[in-house]
Amino acid sequence: xxxxxxxLGFDALLISAFLAGVKRTTGLTPALSQVPxxxxxxxxxxxxxxxxxxxxxxxxxxxxxxxxxxxx
Numbered sequence: 001x002x003x004x005x006x007x008l009g010f011d012a013l014l015i016s017a018f019l020a021g022v023k024r025t026t027g028l029t030p031a032l033s034q035v036p037x038x039x040x041x042x043x044x045x046x047x048x049x050x051x052x053x054x055x056x057x058x059x060x061x062x063x064x065x066x067x068x069x070x071x072x
Contacts, residue, residue: 016051017058023048024055 035041062068
């Protein structure tokens with residue numbers, strides 16, 4: 001049971017980071033204004049902000065690694 005919860009939590013983090021990457025590259029983001037409940041909307045906003053934090057963290061880590069190079 002604990003393993004399944006950890007797996008679902010990790011999947012949720014990956015999805016959040018993926019959505020942050022989509023937002024950074026295309027500008028597309030989920031329409032949170034369509035969520036009727038204010039508390040759930042704030043929870044989703046926090047979830048997406050954490051994904052942006054993870055995305056930024058990954059970019060810093062990859063940028064310091066010799067295994068990745070920046071191409072523009």
